[in-house]
Amino acid sequence: MPDLWSARPTPYAAVDLDVLETNIARMAASATTRGLSLRPHVKTHKCLEIARRQVAAGATGITVATVAEAEVFVEAGFPDLFIAYPVWVDAARGARLRALAGRAALLIGVDSVEGARMLARHAGHDTVDVLVEVDSGHHRTGVAPARAGQLAAAATDAGLHVRGVFTFPGHSYSPGQAEVAAGDEAAALRTAADAVRAIGLEPDVVSGGSTPSASSTDGDVLTEMRPGVYVFNDAQQVELGSCSPAQVALTAYATVVSRRANRIVLDAGSKVLGADRPTWTTGFGRLPDHLDAVVVAMSEHHATVTFPAGVLTPELGELVRIMPNHVCTLVNLADELVVVRQGRAVERWAVAARGANT
Numbered sequence: 558m559p560d561l562w563s564a565r566p567t568p569y570a571a572v573d574l575d576v577l578e579t580n581i582a583r584m585a586a587s588a589t590t591r592g593l594s595l596r597p598h599v600k601t602h603k604c605l606e607i608a609r610r611q612v613a614a615g616a617t618g619i620t621v622a623t624v625a626e627a628e629v630f631v632e633a634g635f636p637d638l639f640i641a642y643p644v645w646v647d648a649a650r651g652a653r654l655r656a657l658a659g660r661a662a663l664l665i666g667v668d669s670v671e672g673a674r675m676l677a678r679h680a681g682h683d684t685v686d687v688l689v690e691v692d693s694g695h696h697r698t699g700v701a702p703a704r705a706g707q708l709a710a711a712a713t714d715a716g717l718h719v720r721g722v723f724t725f726p727g728h729s730y731s732p733g734q735a736e737v738a739a740g741d742e743a744a745a746l747r748t749a750a751d752a753v754r755a756i757g758l759e760p761d762v763v764s765g766g767s768t769p770s771a772s773s774t775d776g777d778v779l780t781e782m783r784p785g786v787y788v789f790n791d792a793q794q795v796e797l798g799s800c801s802p803a804q805v806a807l808t809a810y811a812t813v814v815s816r817r818a819n820r821i822v823l824d825a826g827s828k829v830l831g832a833d834r835p836t837w838t839t840g841f842g843r844l845p846d847h848l849d850a851v852v853v854a855m856s857e858h859h860a861t862v863t864f865p866a867g868v869l870t871p872e873l874g875e876l877v878r879i880m881p882n883h884v885c886t887l888v889n890l891a892d893e894l895v896v897v898r899q900g901r902a903v904e905r906w907a908v909a910a911r912g913a914n915t
């Protein structure tokens with residue numbers, strides 16, 4: 558561990574710049590090869606410096622989850638944003654959207670006639686353009702693909718400009734399902750785009766994408782992809798096989814505070830790492846430098862890690878890196894990220910959209 562960090566209180570989040578830049582370049586190249594525009598989801602990092610690097614590498618715009626995230630990134634000068642969420646636009650949110658109009662091109666998701674009417678009433682007709690959300694198998698938000706035309710027609714009647722369709726193939730987050738989800742995504746978006754054509758609109762945006770399914774995203778059907786987690790990767794992506802441990806750019810640094818036989822306890826818990834624990838993961842995170850260890854329990858300030866019998870465990874007081882299961886929830890809890898280049902801390906980046914969840 559670099560000396561200059563020994564005085565820094567743990568736990569803290571650190572980004573390996575070389576790994577981050579390689580991840581950004583690899584996804585940009587992968588999108589280009591398939592003729593897809595790349596519109597990365599910036600909820601993963603909430604950092605201006607990282608979004609600027611993604612745009613410099615060829616991203617055509619950015620994706621956000623909330624109006625508040627849009628406000629942060631428009632304020633910083635990002636010109637082209639998609640709020641990939643069926644935002645319920647009341648008078649207050651409508652006013653906030655109108656305040657962004659003219660400063661950036663804005664797209665927003667709709668998945669109901671009522672939502673489209675609220676958007677038109679409170680944000681106006683020219684503030685944002687619309688993508689109809691369809692369900693491709695994740696069963697969260699989105700209408701059935703064949704109903705995309707009906708919803709596009711209702712949104713048009715409400716005075717909105719419908720640019721196309723989108724989906725999130727979130728069922729890629731299950732072992733062995735990435736290719737299946739990408740296939741479902743392409744089938745759903747093809748049906749949805751045809752349904753929109755059938756009412757006389759030509760969709761110029763057909764948007765999908767998730768990190769696990771990214772390498773299988775269909776460039777013949779989709780026009781753009783919106784992966785987010787790929788910039789950092791995390792323990793889930795390692796266990797799904799989307800990346801190797803060496804491709805994980807963000808880890809939390811924690812101190813060993815307790816040590817018994819083959820078990821250690823680290824001073825990073827759910828208040829730092831987030832508490833996501835899908836049933837199929839091996840534990841509450843992974844240690845990139847000890848891949849045989851299992852994070853068997855987590856509480857607010859403790860991560861309990863066990864090692865195979867006979868393996869030498871880290872000493873009391875030692876710094877240990879831990880990859881969270883889901884990196885977006887870690888970032889959402891952090892004020893800043895320590896940026897590391899070849900083992901040396903070189904800068905700090907503010908999590909600019911920290912708390913921008915409305």
Ligand SMILES: Cc1ncc(COP(=O)(O)O)c(C=O)c1O
Binds near residue numbers: 620642767769783786
């Ligand atoms: C609507 C939407 N688009 C894109 C993404 C990015 O996918 P991933 O987190 O797998 O990178 C997400 C992630 O939750 C999402 O909800």
